[in-house]
Amino acid sequence: MAETKQSKPPAKKAAPSKAVSTESKLARLGLRTDMDLVLHLPMRYEDETEVIDIRAACLRGGQTSQVEGIVTKNEITYKPRKQMIVHIADDTGELMLRFMNFYGSQTRQLAEGTRVRARGELKHGFFGAEMVHPSYKIVNEGAPLPTSLTPVYPSGEGLSQPVLRRAIADAMGRVDWTDTLPPRLIEKMQLHGFEPAVRLLHNPPQQVDEHALAERSHPAWTRMKFDELLAQQLSLKRAQDARRQKGAAPLAAVGSLTAAFQAALPFRLTGAQARVLEEIRADLRQPYPMQRLLQGDVGSGKTVVAALAATQAIDSGFQAALMAPTEILAEQHFRKIAGWMEPLGVKVAWLTGSLKKKDKMAASALAESGEAQLVIGTHALIQETVQFARLGLVIVDEQHRFGVGQRLTLRNKGADGLVPHQLMMSATPIPRTLAMTYYADLEVSVIDELPPGRTPIVTRVIDQNRRDEVIERVHAAALDGRQVYWVCPLIEESEALQLQTATETHETLAAALPDLQVGLVHGRMKPAEKQEVMDAFTAARVHVLVATTVIEVGVDVPNASLMVIEHAERFGLSQLHQLRGRVGRGSAASVCLLLYQSPLGPVAKQRLATMRETTDGFEIARRDLEIRGPGEFLGARQSGQAMLRFADLETDGWLVDQARDVAHALLHDPAGQPVVEAHLERWLGGREEFLKV
Ligand code: ADP
Ligand code: MG
Numbered sequence: 001m002a003e004t005k006q007s008k009p010p011a012k013k014a015a016p017s018k019a020v021s022t023e024s025k026l027a028r029l030g031l032r033t034d035m036d037l038v039l040h041l042p043m044r045y046e047d048e049t050e051v052i053d054i055r056a057a058c059l060r061g062g063q064t065s066q067v068e069g070i071v072t073k074n075e076i077t078y079k080p081r082k083q084m085i086v087h088i089a090d091d092t093g094e095l096m097l098r099f100m101n102f103y104g105s106q107t108r109q110l111a112e113g114t115r116v117r118a119r120g121e122l123k124h125g126f127f128g129a130e131m132v133h134p135s136y137k138i139v140n141e142g143a144p145l146p147t148s149l150t151p152v153y154p155s156g157e158g159l160s161q162p163v164l165r166r167a168i169a170d171a172m173g174r175v176d177w178t179d180t181l182p183p184r185l186i187e188k189m190q191l192h193g194f195e196p197a198v199r200l201l202h203n204p205p206q207q208v209d210e211h212a213l214a215e216r217s218h219p220a221w222t223r224m225k226f227d228e229l230l231a232q233q234l235s236l237k238r239a240q241d242a243r244r245q246k247g248a249a250p251l252a253a254v255g256s257l258t259a260a261f262q263a264a265l266p267f268r269l270t271g272a273q274a275r276v277l278e279e280i281r282a283d284l285r286q287p288y289p290m291q292r293l294l295q296g297d298v299g300s301g302k303t304v305v306a307a308l309a310a311t312q313a314i315d316s317g318f319q320a321a322l323m324a325p326t327e328i329l330a331e332q333h334f335r336k337i338a339g340w341m342e343p344l345g346v347k348v349a350w351l352t353g354s355l356k357k358k359d360k361m362a363a364s365a366l367a368e369s370g371e372a373q374l375v376i377g378t379h380a381l382i383q384e385t386v387q388f389a390r391l392g393l394v395i396v397d398e399q400h401r402f403g404v405g406q407r408l409t410l411r412n413k414g415a416d417g418l419v420p421h422q423l424m425m426s427a428t429p430i431p432r433t434l435a436m437t438y439y440a441d442l443e444v445s446v447i448d449e450l451p452p453g454r455t456p457i458v459t460r461v462i463d464q465n466r467r468d469e470v471i472e473r474v475h476a477a478a479l480d481g482r483q484v485y486w487v488c489p490l491i492e493e494s495e496a497l498q499l500q501t502a503t504e505t506h507e508t509l510a511a512a513l514p515d516l517q518v519g520l521v522h523g524r525m526k527p528a529e530k531q532e533v534m535d536a537f538t539a540a541r542v543h544v545l546v547a548t549t550v551i552e553v554g555v556d557v558p559n560a561s562l563m564v565i566e567h568a569e570r571f572g573l574s575q576l577h578q579l580r581g582r583v584g585r586g587s588a589a590s591v592c593l594l595l596y597q598s599p600l601g602p603v604a605k606q607r608l609a610t611m612r613e614t615t616d617g618f619e620i621a622r623r624d625l626e627i628r629g630p631g632e633f634l635g636a637r638q639s640g641q642a643m644l645r646f647a648d649l650e651t652d653g654w655l656v657d658q659a660r661d662v663a664h665a666l667l668h669d670p671a672g673q674p675v676v677e678a679h680l681e682r683w684l685g686g687r688e689e690f691l692k693v
Helices: 022-028 034-038 054-060 104-109 161-174 183-189 194-202 210-215 219-245 256-264 271-284 302-315 327-344 357-369 404-411 432-438 464-479 495-512 527-538 573-580 602-613 617-628 630-634 653-667 670-683
Strands: 044-046 064-077 083-089 094-099 115-125 128-132 135-138 150-152 291-296 319-323 348-351 374-377 391-396 421-426 443-447 457-463 483-487 518-521 544-547 560-565 590-596
Touching: 022 161, 034 161, 044 210, 054 064, 054 094, 054 115, 054 128, 064 094, 083 115, 094 115, 161 194, 183 653, 194 219, 210 219, 219 653, 219 670, 256 302, 256 327, 271 291, 271 302, 271 421, 271 443, 291 302, 302 319, 302 327, 302 391, 302 421, 319 327, 327 348, 327 374, 327 527, 348 357, 357 374, 457 464, 457 602, 464 483, 464 495, 464 560, 464 590, 495 518, 495 544, 518 527, 560 573, 573 602, 573 617, 590 602, 602 617, 653 670
Parallel strands: 094 128, 291 421, 291 443, 319 374, 319 391, 348 374, 391 421, 457 590, 483 544, 483 560, 518 544, 560 590
Antiparallel strands: 044 150, 064 083, 064 115, 083 094, 115 128, 115 135
């Protein structure tokens, strides 16, 4: 049987690319070693194990079928453009194979009288039944059919399926198939053996459960996923070990400043805050750098926990730095924390990009001399020019908004070649499986309780055409002494348009509510202007604050208890949740009105329903993951994302747990060491660079 199969038409006027070797084409796909090839598993399968009569295929119509016939005519036509039409027939009927792009050699190959097996989707065209660009093979009469499904591999330019298949088959003959997992583990976990699993996936037997194969729920796939997740967990643990090899200054003193700070707080820590604080305190005492993510829903009180971590650093004679992603958020922190600490004699410096050069230099000097015990600011903090005398702790708020690189720079700012401890905070709750697999080497603390006295937020979803009623409601609320956020629609395509909308909304509302003070805050305002408006709102001199998403994070005005979000259908779930978290912070019953423009698409509908049904950030994150899938959930910036080829975090969460347990057991058993080595070598082959963050 000649290997002339062709599933894709050759590109028009394609230059012969013999010059590039198969080897380098494989390398482009990341396939360098024999094991790389063996683990290059099919993305799907084609069923060529069956040939059906042309008549039967025609009756089935619209489906992919394989037929076999003799070429009765081969013609080139030019209407509407050049194409080759090959007529084939068997005892039951006839069929046309239509090729828009073809090589001259194919005309000769498919000459009259040739027996051909063609596989493709059968359509009923104007001139009768036809297959457009079928894959085909020239065969002899009675040539055996494949007994297994035909794998289709992820491929690259100029690399045909037969070549890839050949290379993989050759590699399978050369690799060492020794199972990396010990037999008792395989038995206990009821896993497929490595070799049989891989062989089955490359050459599935005829009687295989095709559905399970396609869905990747077949035990052979489970073995691959498990192995992959295990390799990931093992290398995460290794990265953790490597971190522990690095030195950090132990910040052991929970001393007089901490005590004074805690005594001055106007409230008691919640149970959850106290618990995560203990976790952080224990980490800070270690001589290796903490790397902890503090997760807590919007309003759960992360700031005070961060401040208490900072006082521990200061009590221990070191400096702490707090970095926030936006100027407005950094400023909120500065005001709040400086307000707490300065009366206790702590020197707090303020450092952001928008400072005048002179002020920036002054702030840098305070950091460098060590006079500032706490430095708060934006990413200007991590610029090369800023040096710290004794930086012991770095706190990063809303860490998911910072790039990996930015976080890395901070690490290099420790004193005496030591790495500072790192505390990252996030209100975007990350489902546990994601946290475990996407964030390399991170300890996670969760504040799962809100401070007492919060009133639940009632959320209503309202058609945009009832805007007038909503304005009435705003009016009534303001007269009642409550304050209101009015969030303008997100216009992703154009910042200018967004700005215009915000300005117009402000004008309309100011005109509609002449007896109220209506303020405006947006991203293009100068920091000082922004602050002025925010101050007026905080002091209740402004009743209604029209805002773009700049208020998404960090704004804290407890008296604000009504929020209106226009065109809520344009926002993502986590953004809506963050926005809504600006209300419900005081004792007044809070309301969030989500205005939407109908008709709503199915996804937007789901999102708004979720917002109406729950205020639990973790539940929202879980649904978000469901609606969007993990890749989009985290954005391309996160590390480790490209790592999982086979496992799917949505459906294979249970396997993540098992892999984690097995990784733990192997690493704590001296006899496990060779297993760890062999497994990492097989699955990562030294490619661990994604774990460096
Ligand atoms: P987030 O976790 O969203 O950053 P914040 O730290 O801004 O939340 O806290 C939200 C509000 O709750 C602030 O006004 C803060 O002072 C207040 N708060 C924090 N902890 C407590 C507590 N234990 N009891 C009462 N109020 C608290
Ligand atoms: Mg916060």
